[in-house]
Amino acid sequence: MKPSINTTLPITHCCPACGLLCDDLVLNSTYPLSIKNACTKSISFFERAFTGKAATSSVAGKPTDLNSAIQAAANILNKANHPLFAGLGTEVQGMRAIMRLAEKTSATLDHMHSEGTVRNTLAMQNSGWQTTTLTEIKNRADVILAIGTDIVSSYPRFFEKLVLNTNTLFNRPKPEVIYLGLAEEAAKLPEIMSALNALMNAKNPLNKKPDTDLIGGVTIASLKLILAKLKAAQYGVVVWSASALKFPQAELTVQSITQLIAKLNETNRVAGLPLNSGDGDSSVNNTSTWLSGYPTRNRFVNGHPEYDAYHFSTKLQLMNCDALLWVSTFNAYLPPDCEAPTIVIGHPDMQFKKQPDVFIPVGIPGVDHIGTMFRMDSSVAMPLKKLHETELPSLSDVVNRIVSQIEAKLS
Amino acid sequence: MITLLKNGRIYDPTSGKDGVVQDIYIKNGRIIAKPSASEKITQTYDLTGKVVMAGAIDMHSHIGGGKVNIARMMLPEYQETKKYTEPEAHVCTPSCSHPTINHATPSATDTGFRYIEMGYTAAFEPALMPVNARQTHLEMADTPMIDKGGYAMLGNDDYFLRMLTAKKDQKAINDYVAWILNATQSIGIKVVNPGGINAFKFNQRRLDLDENNSHYQVTPREILKSLSTAVHQLGIAKPLHVHCNNLGAAGNFQTTLDTMSASDGVPMHLTHIQFHSYGTEGDKRFSSAAAQISEALNKNKHITADVGQILFGQTVTASGDNMMQQLNAKHANPKKSVIMDIECDAGCGVVPFRYKDQNYVNALQWAIGLEIFLSVEDPWRIFLTTDHPNGAPFTSYPHLIRLLMDKTFRNEAFAKLNLDAQAMSNLTSLDREYSLYEIAIMTRAGAANLIGLNDRGHLGIGAGADITIYTDQTDREAMFAKPDYVFKDGELVVKDGKVVKVVWGATHTAKPAFDIAVEKDLKDYFDKYHTMQLDSFKINDDEISSDGRGSIIVHENKKASH
Numbered sequence: 027m028k029p030s031i032n033t034t035l036p037i038t039h040c041c042p043a044c045g046l047l048c049d050d051l052v053l054n055s056t057y058p059l060s061i062k063n064a065c066t067k068s069i070s071f072f073e074r075a076f077t078g079k080a081a082t083s084s085v086a087g088k089p090t091d092l093n094s095a096i097q098a099a100a101n102i103l104n105k106a107n108h109p110l111f112a113g114l115g116t117e118v119q120g121m122r123a124i125m126r127l128a129e130k131t132s133a134t135l136d137h138m139h140s141e142g143t144v145r146n147t148l149a150m151q152n153s154g155w156q157t158t159t160l161t162e163i164k165n166r167a168d169v170i171l172a173i174g175t176d177i178v179s180s181y182p183r184f185f186e187k188l189v190l191n192t193n194t195l196f197n198r199p200k201p202e203v204i205y206l207g208l209a210e211e212a213a214k215l216p217e218i219m220s221a222l223n224a225l226m227n228a229k230n231p232l233n234k235k236p237d238t239d240l241i242g243g244v245t246i247a248s249l250k251l252i253l254a255k256l257k258a259a260q261y262g263v264v265v266w267s268a269s270a271l272k273f274p275q276a277e278l279t280v281q282s283i284t285q286l287i288a289k290l291n292e293t294n295r296v297a298g299l300p301l302n303s304g305d306g307d308s309s310v311n312n313t314s315t316w317l318s319g320y321p322t323r324n325r326f327v328n329g330h331p332e333y334d335a336y337h338f339s340t341k342l343q344l345m346n347c348d349a350l351l352w353v354s355t356f357n358a359y360l361p362p363d364c365e366a367p368t369i370v371i372g373h374p375d376m377q378f379k380k381q382p383d384v385f386i387p388v389g390i391p392g393v394d395h396i397g398t399m400f401r402m403d404s405s406v407a408m409p410l411k412k413l414h415e416t417e418l419p420s421l422s423d424v425v426n427r428i429v430s431q432i433e434a435k436l437s
Numbered sequence: 438m439i440t441l442l443k444n445g446r447i448y449d450p451t452s453g454k455d456g457v458v459q460d461i462y463i464k465n466g467r468i469i470a471k472p473s474a475s476e477k478i479t480q481t482y483d484l485t486g487k488v489v490m491a492g493a494i495d496m497h498s499h500i501g502g503g504k505v506n507i508a509r510m511m512l513p514e515y516q517e518t519k520k521y522t523e524p525e526a527h528v529c530t531p532s533c534s535h536p537t538i539n540h541a542t543p544s545a546t547d548t549g550f551r552y553i554e555m556g557y558t559a560a561f562e563p564a565l566m567p568v569n570a571r572q573t574h575l576e577m578a579d580t581p582m583i584d585k586g587g588y589a590m591l592g593n594d595d596y597f598l599r600m601l602t603a604k605k606d607q608k609a610i611n612d613y614v615a616w617i618l619n620a621t622q623s624i625g626i627k628v629v630n631p632g633g634i635n636a637f638k639f640n641q642r643r644l645d646l647d648e649n650n651s652h653y654q655v656t657p658r659e660i661l662k663s664l665s666t667a668v669h670q671l672g673i674a675k676p677l678h679v680h681c682n683n684l685g686a687a688g689n690f691q692t693t694l695d696t697m698s699a700s701d702g703v704p705m706h707l708t709h710i711q712f713h714s715y716g717t718e719g720d721k722r723f724s725s726a727a728a729q730i731s732e733a734l735n736k737n738k739h740i741t742a743d744v745g746q747i748l749f750g751q752t753v754t755a756s757g758d759n760m761m762q763q764l765n766a767k768h769a770n771p772k773k774s775v776i777m778d779i780e781c782d783a784g785c786g787v788v789p790f791r792y793k794d795q796n797y798v799n800a801l802q803w804a805i806g807l808e809i810f811l812s813v814e815d816p817w818r819i820f821l822t823t824d825h826p827n828g829a830p831f832t833s834y835p836h837l838i839r840l841l842m843d844k845t846f847r848n849e850a851f852a853k854l855n856l857d858a859q860a861m862s863n864l865t866s867l868d869r870e871y872s873l874y875e876i877a878i879m880t881r882a883g884a885a886n887l888i889g890l891n892d893r894g895h896l897g898i899g900a901g902a903d904i905t906i907y908t909d910q911t912d913r914e915a916m917f918a919k920p921d922y923v924f925k926d927g928e929l930v931v932k933d934g935k936v937v938k939v940v941w942g943a944t945h946t947a948k949p950a951f952d953i954a955v956e957k958d959l960k961d962y963f964d965k966y967h968t969m970q971l972d973s974f975k976i977n978d979d980e981i982s983s984d985g986r987g988s989i990i991v992h993e994n995k996k997a998s999h
Contacts (some may be wrong), residue, residue, distance in 0.1 A: 049970045122579070150511055151512075153772070154787075157778075157779045162780060164966065259641075268676065294640065295639075295640045297777075311510075316576045317579060318544055319509055319544040320513055321509075338468050398575065405779045
C-alpha cells in the first residue's frame with residue numbers, strides 16, 4: 027500500500043498492537059517508519075499496516091467489487107442455520123456490529139485468543155478475584171510476582187512504563203520482580219500454586235518439610251521466600267498469563283492464584299493482574315457482555331443469547347457450523363480450515379493458502395479508521411485515531427451492510 | 438402533528454395538580470398549550486379514568502460501567518432466561534434481547550426495555566468512575582428507550598487528595614471538579630466512602646468521618662466539605678451525591694448523622710440511606726436507627742436522601758466502595774466477589790447477595806428501609822430507589838410502590854419475616870400510606886428537581902413529552918408494573934406494557950465553565966503518574982453523538998427550586 031498520509035505529522039497516537047494500548051507514541055513519518063516510544067510490536071504492526079499489499083474483495087478467489095462481496099457474504103449467512111463467527115480480531119465498534127449480525131443469524135461467537143480468556147472467566151465466575159490496574163502498579167507496586175509469563179514478550183514496554191519509572195506518587199522503591207513457572211516450567215504450576223497456598227497455612231504439614239525439598243522443581247525455601255516478600259510488600263502484585271497455562275483444567279490453577287491473593291489480602295494489600303492476549307480480546311469480551319449479558323463464548327438462538335464457555339469454542343464449532351465468518355482486523359491472521367462456506371473480513375494484507383468463499387479487506391482500527399479499545403486491565407477504554415485516508419471500509423460498515431441485506435431478505 | 442391525551446386524571450406535583458382531569462396536547466415532542474381551533478389534532482387518546490404522570494426518573498441506578506459489566510460477567514447464572522414467543526409488538530432492534538425474568542444484571546438493551554415498560558423514561562448512573570467514563574458512556578449509548586446520565590466519582594482520586602493535602606484553595610478545587618464534569622460528560626459529582634477507597638489501598642480497613650487517610654492526612658469530613666462547596670459554587674443543580682463512610686456496618690447511623698453536618702449547611706444528597714441507618718442494640722448488636730435518621734432528615738432541610746430499599750431474593754451488589762465490599766465479601770451468596778483498585782482514581786467491589794426474609798439482618802434491613810420511607814415527612818426530599826441492583830433489581834419498583842401505598846399488604850409481608858427482626862421494628866405502628874401524588878413527587882417531580890432536569894418530571898407547557906399512563910387499580914403493584922401507554926419525547930413507545938417503538942434517549946450533562954489553566958498541572962500529573970495521556974482521558978461529544986442515535990443535553994447552571 028502506498029502510504030498516503032494526510033494527517034499532519036508528527037501525531038501522538040495510541041497503539042493497538044498489544045494490551046497496554048500505549049498512547050504516547052509519536053508517529054513522525056510512515057515511510058520510512060519513524061515512531062517515538064515504539065517497541066518491537068508497534069513497529070511490526072505499523073510497518074505492515076503502511077506497507078502491506080492492498081487487497082480487493084473477492085468471491086471464490088476472483089476479484090470483485092465490495093457490493094458483490096457483501097451480497098455474497100449475506101447469501102452465505104442467509105442459508106446458514108448455525109454460523110460460527112470466529113477470530114473476532116476487532117475493537118468495540120466492530121464488535122457492536124458483529125453482535126447485531128450474530129443476533130440476526132443465530133451465530134456462535136468466539137475470539138481467536140479465548141483459551142486464556144475463558145480460563146480467567148471461569149476462575150472469576152467460580153470464586154471471584156482481587157485485581158488492580160496499570161496506574162496503580164506504576165505508582166504502588168513494590169513486589170511483582172510474575173506467574174507463567176516474562177510479561178515483556180506480551181507487553182514490550184511493561185517494565186519501561188510501570189517498573190523502571192522514576193516518577194511515582196508515593197516514592198515507592200524500585201519493585202522487586204519475581205518470576206515463577208516460565209516456559210516449560212509452567213506445566214508444574216498446578217503443583218507449585220497448591221504448595222504456595224498450603225504454605226500460607228501454618229498448620230499445614232508442608233511447613234515442617236525440609237526447606238531443601240523440591241516442589242515442581244522449586245525449593246520449599248524459595249516458595250517461603252516468595253510468600254515472605256509478598257507479605258512484607260506495601261502493595262504486592264501477582265501477574266499471570268492464563269494463555270501460558272497450556273494444560274487441562276488450567277482454570278483451577280488460575281483459581282489457586284486468585285485464592286492466594288485473597289488469603290494475603292486478609293491482612294495485606296496484594297492484587298492480581300491477569301494478562302490478555304491482544305487482538306481486541308478484552309474489547310470483544312466486554313462489548314459482548316453488556317450487549318448480550320454474557321462474555322464470550324456465547325451465541326444467539328432466534329435472537330436469544332446463550333452462554334457456554336466449553337461447547338461454543340471455535341474448535342468444537344468448526345465441526346458443527348454451516349458457515350464460518352472469520353474476522354481479523356489488527357493482524358493478517360488466516361482462518362482455520364473449515365468445510366463450511368467461509369467468509370473472511372479482515373486485514374488487507376492477508377495472504378491466503380486457500381481462497382475463502384468471500385474475502386472483504388477492511389481498514390485496520392487505529393490506522394485506517396477511528397475506534398475504541400479496552401486496555402488489558404479492562405478498566406480503561408481508549409480512543410484510536412485515524413492516521414490516513416483509505417478506500418477501505420471499516421469492519422462495522424461492512425457488517426452493518428450485511429445486516430441490511432439480511433434484514434431486506436427477511437422483510 | 439398534534440397528539441391529544443384527553444380526559445386523563447393528572448398527577449403533576451410541579452404544578453400542584455392532584456388528580457385533576459385535564460387534556461394534554463403534544464407537538465414536536467413537547468407539551469403545548471391548547472392549540473387554536475384551526476390547528477388539526479392528528480391523534481387522540483381517550484384517557485377517561487386513567488392516571489397520567491410524567492415519565493418516571495430513577496435518580497440512582499447502576500445501569501452501566503465497569504462494575505456493572507463485571508457483575509454480568511461474573512454471574513452468568515442470573516442471566517438464565519425463559520424461552521418465549523416473541524410478542525408481535527416487541528420491536529427488537531438493534532441487538533435487543535428479550536423479555537426475561539427479573540434478573541439483577543440485565544444487559545444494556547434489557548435495561549432500557551425493562552425501564553420503559555414500567556413507565557420510567559430516565560435513569561442516572563450514580564458511580565461513573567472518571568477513568569472508566571468511556572466504558573460507562575458506551576454502555577449507556579447501547580441502552581435504548583430512556584434518557585441517561587452519570588455522576589462522576591471524586592474524593593478518592595489521588596489528584597484530588599493531593600490538592601487537599603497541599604491546601605489548594607477552593608477555586609482550584611472548583612476548577613478541577615468542573616474540568617472532571619466536562620471531561621467525563623457527567624451531570625453531577627458523587628463521593629463514595631470519602632477517602633476510604635483510597636485508604637484501602639494503604640491497607641486501612643475502615644475510615645470514620647473524622648479519621649485521617651494515613652497517607653494524605655485528610656479526613657472524610659474535609660473531603661465532603663471541599664466537594665460539596667465546589668458543587669454548590671459551580672452552580673450545577675445537583676447537590677453533591679454522598680455514599681457515606683461505613684456502609685453496611687452495625688452502628689453506622691452515627692456516621693450518617695455526623696455526615697449531615699459535614700457540609701456546613703450546603704446541600705448534600707445522601708444515597709441509599711437504608712444501608713447507613715444501623716444501630717447496635719439488641720442481642721444481635723444490629724438494630725434499626727431509622728427513627729434517628731428520619732428525625733435528622735426531617736430537621737436538616739439541606740439534606741436529601743434516597744432509600745436503597747432491599748427486597749428479598751437474589752441480587753448482586755456493585756459498588757465503588759471496595760473497602761466495605763472487602764468486608765462484606767464474607768456474606769457473598771454465591772460465594773464469590775470481585776474487588777478492584779483502579780488507576781489511582783477509585784475502585785470497585787462486586788458481591789452477589791441473596792436477601793432472605795428469614796435472616797434476621799436482611800429482614801431488619803427490609804423493615805429499616807420502609808420505616809425511613811414512612812417516617813420522612815417531605816416526599817420532595819426522599820427518593821424511591823433500591824440502589825439497583827444493590828438492594829434489589831429496579832424491576833421490583835412496582836412491588837415497592839405497593840408496599841408504600843398499601844398498609845395491609847405491607848403488614849402481611851412484615852408478619853412473614855424473621856420473628857426476632859419483627860420484634861426489633863416499629864413498622865406496623867406506622868400507618869402512613871403514600872398517595873399517588875406523593876409517589877409522583879418521589880419518582881418524578883422531586884427527582885427531576887434534584888438532578889436539575891427542568892423540562893422533565895412534570896407535565897407543564899414546554900415540558901418534554903415523557904408521559905406515562907396507568908389504569909387505576911387497587912393492586913398498585915400490577916398498576917405500576919404495566920402502564921397502558923408510555924410516550925417518550927412525544928412518541929408512543931409502549932402500549933399495554935410492551936415496547937412498540939425503539940428510541941435511544943439522550944445523555945444529560947452539566948458543563949460548568951472552568952479556568953483552562955487547570956490542564957497545565959493535570960497534564961504534568963498525567964505525564965508523570967498516569968498510564969494514559971490527558972487527551973485520551975477526555976470524552977469528546979462525537980463519541981456519544983456521532984453514531985446517529987445518541988445525543989447530548991447540556992444543563993444550565995442554576996439552582997433547582999426545591
